[in-house]
Amino acid sequence: MLDERKASILRAVVEEYIHTAQPVGSGHVAQSPGVEVSSATVRNDMALLEQEGYLRQPHTSAGRVPTDKGYRFFVDELTGPARLDKSSAHQVRAFFDTTHGALEQMLLDTTRLLSDLTHYAAVVVAPAPEAAEVRSAHLVGLAPSVALLVVVLANGVVEKRTVELAAPATEVELADAAAHLSANLIGSTLAALGTVAPSGGPAVDQVLVAVKRAWASHPEADPEQVYVGGTARMASAFDAVDTVRQVLTILEQQLVVVSLIRDVLDRGLQVAIGSETGVGPLADCSLVVAPYLVDGEPAGSIGVLGPTRMNYPQALAAVAVVSQRLGRRLTEG
Amino acid sequence: MLDERKASILRAVVEEYIHTAQPVGSGHVAQSPGVEVSSATVRNDMALLEQEGYLRQPHTSAGRVPTDKGYRFFVDELTGPARLDKSSAHQVRAFFDTTHGALEQMLLDTTRLLSDLTHYAAVVVAPAPEAAEVRSAHLVGLAPSVALLVVVLANGVVEKRTVELAAPATEVELADAAAHLSANLIGSTLAALGTVAPSGGPAVDQVLVAVKRAWASHPEADPEQVYVGGTARMASAFDAVDTVRQVLTILEQQLVVVSLIRDVLDRGLQVAIGSETGVGPLADCSLVVAPYLVDGEPAGSIGVLGPTRMNYPQALAAVAVVSQRLGRRLTEG
DNA sequence: GCTGGCACTCGGTATCATCGAGTGCCAGCC
């Protein structure tokens, strides 16, 4: 696609621009290691690279800046699998060795870790509760005809739903219904809730119907819990306050974030660059994502959001390592 | 403290500055309703107001800007209890009439509501779990010597702790321990957990000891859950991207936010202006807070964080109304 | 004690020249 020299020149432009955030001129590129030709030759090639859409000139007679396509080529072809530097690797290890407590807290802390590693904003999508095995189910009365369904999953997550009963139920009836639910659900996933058979007793069945209805009406009360951290980093990444505002607005919409990440993963990508995200306000942002596996199955995903001129090798390495360690940690339980 | 005319002039400066974000000159003030003197007189008074610390001149021969002390006087003496405008009041009512589902989601949505009403960032501190009555307690085995303590509170909150057992326990032993806990806790608060007496059986007692230890080591795994919303609004409030970054950094530190709010309330204040917050990076921010009552008892608090030149009457009204409605909604259950 | 008048300040804006990094192009060299 690109001959070797053009590729080297593109690499030099991208790396320099990531470093300085200033348009890169032919002189600098000619002096880069890996480029052994004169600035005039570089100029010719840069003009071609611009024609082919890899580079862009902010103004006539300024240096060149990579386009999304340029970054894409850099990420796909010019960047090998990178390793985390020593201190970062140590930081990751220390984090997963010492982290403790509830899953939710760990996931939130993981956004901090990722953000510290990369200096960009970080997101962590929690494991889908549907995938985990049920360990126990309880029904607790809160008011005469309001109960709370509490389901404990094997990974330590607790799911709950408010259940509005058609008629008041006694503690005993609730306990019977819970026992029936437990008997049918333990060992399978929450998805099996829809197919639980009636138990026989009318009072208990009334409760079961209400439980099913409560579940069906909010199957995803946590539509896919997502944790966001390091948003303040976005303010360092851009100097236009309006860009910052737009990006923050996106990050506040959990639904958008989740579907964005899912979409990127569904396309088989690790990185979405600028307009590839499909989200207008993120035109100047790139997203690096990775799923994490629990018990060998994809459970959730993590990601890093930064400016398009992000340090891709570093971000990719950080996301890869953290997703792997997080998966391992959650598999251990 | 300030004679009537000076107060009127200060009011005019504050209101104008809140509106335009530009230093206010004597000419504009003289034309304001409520000020019936010439600009020369206004100038004299403004010089005095500056000497006394209510106003500040960004540069010689520019207009005046209120100081923290100026805002403080405005808030304390010049601003009566304001009412929410019609559409906002309607928005609040509609929100609390239609909101449903889990407490957590409601509190998160409340930050959206407050942020929409005021156009500033909003925080909601959840009710302290210690205060709520226990409705049921369960112990679920996750691994041979790991169990999960799940406690359902009367307000629908579910508290959980991972419990590391000294020795493996059977399902029956866990159930016995849970029954013992339930018997001792139901009707009182979680604080009573520390004083639960042994049950007699050694296997069960082993579990009880582990439960107490788990609770004691993370009494506040949710140190005081806090929800933050509308952070993107901070990017509209300031034009220095660095100020935005600093404020966001603060908002990301839940502990800081919680203690800040608590501190303000402890001082008996509704509003903390600029340096009154005691947090350096918030020198250009003001915080408007209010507690909300559940069953007549202070349960949690809500707040709005904006620039010092915020619309105080509006923010105070919004916070007052929302805290009241939220408390009522949570009291109903 | 308030006001109109006046000299003064000084930040913001516009104009203009300069500078220099960077470009495109071309003739010449290997």
Place this chain on the structure above:
DNA sequence: GGCTGGCACTCGATGATACCGAGTGCCAGC
């Protein structure tokens, strides 16, 4: 043919200069 040095050109950034006007402090007078 392809690379290179050279050259004229572009144009954003920087800085000097002037100007404008909103705003001030002060003072004499009503």
